[in-house]
Amino acid sequence: MPRDEMLTIDQVIDEIGVPRATFYGWRQRRKGPKSIKLPNGAVRIRRSELERWIATLEEAA
Template sequence: MAKPRDEKLTIPEVIEEIGVPLSTFYRWRQLRKGPQAIKLPNGSVRIRRSELDRWMETLEESA
């Protein structure tokens, strides 16, 4: 069975899911405290579903 591709989320999809303002998300990125992102050649940014899930788990551990 083929392994499903890791979904690539847009920033609006991520902030909707985690429930933070866009400015907060960008501040986290600037401080390197957010999930690791992929910058595409056209300048847009995507976040892998697996990376978002991993990042959220690290937050649970430190809570």
């Protein structure tokens, strides 16, 4: 089974097409996809988590 891809914030905002400020606002309000903060301070979002989060938005629409 392939590993779950770890996406950077830049990759996520490019994929979903929102401004960086919008994405960070969602993170601040805990409305965005769950993220992982690595020991070096970098933030990553698992591909599966991004897809799960998008699915919840579709269900709510």
